[in-house]
Amino acid sequence: MTSHKLLKPYFIENRYRILVGLLSLIIVDLLQLIIPRIIKWAVDDLTTNGISNVDLLKYALYMVVLAMLIGLFRYAWRRCLLGTSRRVEEGLRNQLFNHLQTLSTAYFRKTSSGDLMAHATNDIQQIRMATGMGLVALNDAVVLGTAAICFMAYINVTLTLFVLIPMPFIVLGTRFFSKKMYRRYQQVQAAFSDMTELVRERFAGIRIIKAYAGEEQSSNQMRASSRHYVTENLRLVRVAGFFMPMMLLFTNICLAIVLFLGGRLTIYNTITPGDFVAFISYLGLITWPMMAMGWVTNLLQRGAASLDRIDRILQTPPEIASPPNALKPKHVLGEIRFQNVEFRYQSDGPNILSDISFKLKPGQIMGIVGPPGSGKTTLINLIPRLYDPSRGNVLLDGHDIRQFDLKTLRHQIAFLSQEPFLFAGTIRENIILKTGQPNDQLLTTAIDKAALAATLTLFPKGLDTIVGEKGIILSGGQKQRIAIARALLSNAPILVLDDPISQVDVETGQKIIAAIRQIRRFKTIIIVSHRISAVSFADQILSLDSGRVIEAGTHADLIDNNLYYAHTYQLQQIEEDTHAA
Amino acid sequence: MRPDFGYFEEKQLGKTYDLRLLKKLFPYSRPYQKLLGLSILLVVAITLLDLSLPYVTKIAIDRFIVPQTTAPDRDTVHLDRRSINQNFAQKHDDRSLSQNADQIRRNRIQGLTIATVVYLIIVVANFILNFWQKLIMEYAGQMILHDLRTTLFAHIQKLSTTFFTRNPVGRLVTRATNDIQNMHELFTSIISLLFKDLILLVGITIVMLVLNWRLALASFCVLPFVILASFRFSRNARDVFRLLRVKIAEINSRFSETIGGINIIQLYNQEKANYQSFAALNHENYRVGMRQVHISAIFMPVIEMLGVVAVAIVIYAGGRGVLADSVSLGVLVAFISYIKMFFRPIRDLAEKYNILQNALASAERIFLILDENDFDDPVLETKISSLDQPDTTRLRPLPTTFESFAFENVSFAYVEDEPVLQNISFQVAAGQTLAIAGPTGSGKTTLLNLIIRFYEPNAGQLLLNATDLRQFAKSDYRSNIALVTQDPFLFSGTIRDNICQGNPEITNAELNQILEASNCQHIINRMPQGLTTHLSEGASNLSSGERQLLSIARAFVSNPQLILLDEATSYIDATTEHQIQQALANLMQNRTTIIVAHRLTTAKNADQIIVLNRGQIIEAGTHTRLLANRSFYFKLWQLMGA
Known part of the structure; x- marks a missing residue:
């Protein structure tokens, strides 16, 4: 319910616009009510024979002038009110986007991206509709409806009361059917989701289907699901197809009442023929507001529900944020220390990391190895605070990293993640990113170090090649090297690389590793890799298994240990020797 | 900002070839043409009923409520006019006249009652027909969409594996669900509205011309302006509408990109820059949105204004007619009703144009996929033309028993110049087991993919009973193999x-x-x-x-005759492991098996082992032979044993 305050700033910001819009809307409604009066006068004058051509022309001209005024004010309210709703749309979307960017990795792990996307598009659109057309229609219905009823009552109270007889039915009918339609609509939506999920699953598992020649069976399941969806739609239309014509039926019954009772009154001279005609016109004016009430309530309800959903996201505080009075050092040395670090994703879940302790001096290199799922990536994710340890501390230059300003901390770290992520811009933009310095010299160096230069010549546009969403036009190795260039371009004192050469061939991998070795002593470097050659030169190497350090030391130490590290090393040696031979 | 940000998809569809698309859609409506015809008939009936309502009102007014010029004999008219006038002017107060007037009044009320009853009957009939029309139309529309959806789904399923690597699953799902849904209105409301609106327009025109052609022509003065405004509106609205769609697509991509790349954005402190470029995009969307508001804010009031102007013309011209006794009051009132009715379909048509455009854009995307013919079994899919094709491209029936399976000099690369498999040759006899060993990334899984025929080799061939696999239909072949993956x-x-x-x-x-x-x-x-x-x-x-x-x-x-086994690498407890081994042994009995062995213990029992490294076979033979070789396999085996 408090979610309405989300809209407040926009209403305040646009208060004059809204004021002008609402005034125009009311003026339009009132002017619209005058037209039936003019028709009444004209008809009355015609039936009493007391009218000249000039008078008639006068009436016609009044109407044209009114029509023009109405058009003008209509434009004004549409522009003002619908414009405001567009402004609300823009503002809320910006707010949502901005807020999402502050949320931590854990949040995105819990929330599916499809769900967030639905918020960004559907919900915001619902809110726009509710704040735009919804409010307009509500206002219209109230103003126009009340005024028209007043005018009708002014002509004849009894007749007005008779005409209003079907009204309660309309209101009750709307409520009854809206509820029913809402429920069936939900069922249609559920059937649609089921079908979407089925299609998604079949396309995602297409290889299994093909491998088992299960296309026909899969088609049959799809057909059944689609049929179910059709059935649900037909169930809905049985209500909706009844509701809309029924509303029309009720309004037409109103007209029949006017025709009969109003006609009687006219015959008995209680009201003039002009009144009678005007009455019909007024009824026409309130028909729409009456029929729209169901639609409007629906629109407003959906808008409110969407607003609540958006608000829930906006109210989610980032789990990881800067502390008050955060440290913002201009310069850090780059000493990294883990003290008895323990980590699990859920408080009742299993430990992903247990009892991790090490100390890495500025300018040193550390390698981390271990079988898949041993916690390597999780460990390095703790350094830039993608997650916070469940227990123990991570220290930078002797201070707990949670004491640093988050931005400052992350500014000290160049991070290469396991899955290279590219944005839909050019290669250059992907390397220097949006805040990057455009120094060509540094850029060329980074590209050389990432062994990217030769690849770039393959693209006619070179650095200005557009890579498409998520870098769709590039191979895995190309994406990885672009991400490496991005990390190497940064002048941060700490460099963290998660499996940097997993997707490139051995020779390229060696070149990249050689380039990284060149910058040792200038930076503190942590390299995670399943290739021993990428870590063997490190000052210290951690070998992880099931979240624990099972061995640590230099290459020579670990070879002597003859455990996981030594085995993997030998295996890879054989592989490479065979290839070289 | 950036003219092309990489959102290729929406842009391609700048121009839609409306008629061509409608022609392509037409066959899907064929099975339901009777229902569609019935529904259109109902629409015609409903429209005629709609049209008759103001006419009944007219008759009620002219004959019974305010009988004036159109009444059959002039006497009653004069009497009547007097009787009305007396209320205002109290000129004549004749007793007999008043008695006579009472009688007339009773007659008139009787007539009015009949008119009202007729009115009510029409209204109820209208309701019933409306309900059935909606039901039938929805059924036909939904069934057409259902057919289209299942056709599209079956079509996509038949496409080759490379098609699936080219197209993300999300996009294909959108085609089969949302894009089809977008056409819903085309088949339900648009078809019926189109007929309804056109019939209404023509009907109203005819009725007005018949009622009073002079007055009709006079009120049609505004028509050229209405048509002009509608055309301008629909053209402008279409452009803006398209632009809005492109912007929303970009916003969606940016959202999903930001969610997907949130770590990179946060780690490289890109939040502000990313927000700024998003806000700029969002503001563009706002500006286009405002253009849309502007366009419709002009169009709607202009049409409404022209509507009132038309009423004013009717009042003036019709009023003059009433004064000159050439037009009855009822005609005037009916005219006012008809004019109001006249403007609604015009507005509807202009508005529906957008929905139609949207539906057609979806249709275009759907046909883009339906026209895709990168099939798994291309020959099977072109049934008709295959008759004209030479025998070599026809498919052979699959042999009932697999006698041998072989690779002959097979090479393969996913991307040009990055070979994954080179010159692979081997042969397995029926009932035998072949194991493929080798380090990660040596091409084992790719080899398996070739056997399942997810991909075809770039060079060399796969042979079944000494016949190239490509001569068999993939679906036949695959129903005789089974894949057990890790x-x-x-x-x-x-x-x-x-x-x-x-x-x-x-x-x-x-x-x-x-x-x-x-x-x-x-x-x-x-x-x-x-x-x-x-x-x-x-x-x-x-x-x-x-x-x-x-x-x-x-x-x-x-x-199956052939079993492909991609052995598990992940840890499985000893009991389950034993159960799996036992089950596999049962499955492999009397069947040809190819195993991708990650642990050499599995390979040990195979009749034949090939050792892959960097896409090439470096060793082959039985376990004992390979050990005797004292080469790669031997070293691997030693390491495992250690």
């Missing part, structure tokens, strides 16, 4: 469905045998609803070992 993909559905793959011929007895042979019985027993237990998405209620056992059962059901 992480089997199970569909959400019951366990039974997952095992039987919808094969209805499996009897319970057979199924029990299979469950026994595949060591699955204990899983079924553990489940609350046994075989009918519903597996949730990704089958998370099963352990990975259990999932593997189920996939072995699935392989049994298809009773």
Whole structure:
């Protein structure tokens, strides 16, 4: 319910616009009510024979002038009110986007991206509709409806009361059917989701289907699901197809009442023929507001529900944020220390990391190895605070990293993640990113170090090649090297690389590793890799298994240990020797 | 900002060829043409009823409420006019006249009652017809969409694996669900509205011309302006509408990109810059939105204004007619009603144009896929033209028994110049087991992909009974092989469905045998609803070992001649491991098997082992031969043993 305050700033910001819009809307409604009066006068004058051509022309001209005024004010309210709703749309979307960017990795792990996307598009659109057309229609219905009823009552109270007889039915009918339609609509939506999920699953598992020649069976399941969806739609239309014509039926019954009772009154001279005609016109004016009430309530309800959903996201505080009075050092040395670090994703879940302790001096290199799922990536994710340890501390230059300003901390770290992520811009933009310095010299160096230069010549546009969403036009190795260039371009004192050469061939991998070795002593470097050659030169190497350090030391130490590290090393040696031979 | 940000998809569809698309859609409506015809007939009936309502009102007014010029004899008219006038002017107060007037009044009220009853009958009939029309139209429309959806789904399924690597799953799902849904209005409201609106326009025009052609022509003065405004509006609105769609697509991409790349954005402190560029994009969307508001804010009031102007013309011209006794009051009132009715369909048509555009844009995207013919079995799909084709491209029937399976100098690369397999040759005889060993990334899985024919080799051939595999239909071939993978993909559905793959011929007895042979019985027993237990998405209620056992059962059901086994690398507890080994042994009995062996213990028992490294066979032979070689395999074996 408090979610309405989300809209407040926009209403305040646009208060004059809204004021002008609402005034125009009311003026339009009132002017619209005058037209039936003019028709009444004209008809009355015609039936009493007391009218000249000039008078008639006068009436016609009044109407044209009114029509023009109405058009003008209509434009004004549409522009003002619908414009405001567009402004609300823009503002809320910006707010949502901005807020999402502050949320931590854990949040995105819990929330599916499809769900967030639905918020960004559907919900915001619902809110726009509710704040735009919804409010307009509500206002219209109230103003126009009340005024028209007043005018009708002014002509004849009894007749007005008779005409209003079907009204309660309309209101009750709307409520009854809206509820029913809402429920069936939900069922249609559920059937649609089921079908979407089925299609998604079949396309995602297409290889299994093909491998088992299960296309026909899969088609049959799809057909059944689609049929179910059709059935649900037909169930809905049985209500909706009844509701809309029924509303029309009720309004037409109103007209029949006017025709009969109003006609009687006219015959008995209680009201003039002009009144009678005007009455019909007024009824026409309130028909729409009456029929729209169901639609409007629906629109407003959906808008409110969407607003609540958006608000829930906006109210989610980032789990990881800067502390008050955060440290913002201009310069850090780059000493990294883990003290008895323990980590699990859920408080009742299993430990992903247990009892991790090490100390890495500025300018040193550390390698981390271990079988898949041993916690390597999780460990390095703790350094830039993608997650916070469940227990123990991570220290930078002797201070707990949670004491640093988050931005400052992350500014000290160049991070290469396991899955290279590219944005839909050019290669250059992907390397220097949006805040990057455009120094060509540094850029060329980074590209050389990432062994990217030769690849770039393959693209006619070179650095200005557009890579498409998520870098769709590039191979895995190309994406990885672009991400490496991005990390190497940064002048941060700490460099963290998660499996940097997993997707490139051995020779390229060696070149990249050689380039990284060149910058040792200038930076503190942590390299995670399943290739021993990428870590063997490190000052210290951690070998992880099931979240624990099972061995640590230099290459020579670990070879002597003859455990996981030594085995993997030998295996890879054989592989490479065979290839070289 | 950036003219092309990489959103290729929406842009291609700048120009839609409306007629061409409608022509392509037409065949899908064929099975339902009777229903569509009926529905259109109902629309015509409804429209005629709609049109008759103001006419009934007119008759009620002219004959009974305010009988004036159109009444059959002039006397009553004069009497009547006087009787009305007396109320205002109190000129004549004649007794007999008043008695006469009473009689006339009774007659008039009787007439009015009849008119009202007729009115009510029309209204109720209108209601009933409306309901049925909606129902029939929805049924026909939904069924057309259903057909289109299942056709599209079946079509996509038949496309080759490379098509699936080119197109992200999300996009294909959108085509089969949302894009089809977008056409819903085309088949339900648009068709009926189009007819309704056109009939209304023509009908109203005719009725007005018949009622009074002079007055009709006078009120049609505004028509050229209305038409002009409508055309301008629909053109402008279409452009803006398209632009809005492109902007929304960009906003969506940016959102999903930001969500996907949130770590990079946060780690590289890109939040502000990313927000700024998003806000700029969002503001562009706002500006286009405002253009749309502007366009419709001009169009709607202009049309409404022209409507009032038309009424004013009717009042003036009609009023003059009433004064000159050439037009009755009822005609005037009816005219006012008709004019109001006249403007609604015009507005509707202009507005529906947008929805039509949207539907056609979706249709275009759907046909883009339906026109895609990168099929798994291209020859099978071009049934008609295959008759004209030379015999060499025709498919052969699959041999009933697999006698041998071989690779002959096969090379393959996913991307040009990055060979994954080079010059692979080997042969397996029926009933034998071949193991493929080698380090990660040596091309083992790719080799398997070639055997399943997810991809075709770039050079060399795969031979079945010494015939090139490409001469057999993929679907035939695949129904004779079974794949057991390290992480089997199970569909959400019951366990039974997952095992039987919808094969209805499996009897319970057979199924029990299979469950026994595949060591699955204990899983079924553990489940609350046994075989009918519903597996949730990704089958998370099963352990990975259990999932593997189920996939072995699935392989049994298809009773394959060739088994492809991608051995598990992940850790599985000893008991389950034993159960899997046993089940596999049962499955492999009397069947040709190709195993991708990650652990050499599995390879050991094979009749033949080939050792891959960097896409090439570096060694081949039996376990003992390879050990005797004292080369790569020997070293691997030693290391494992150590």
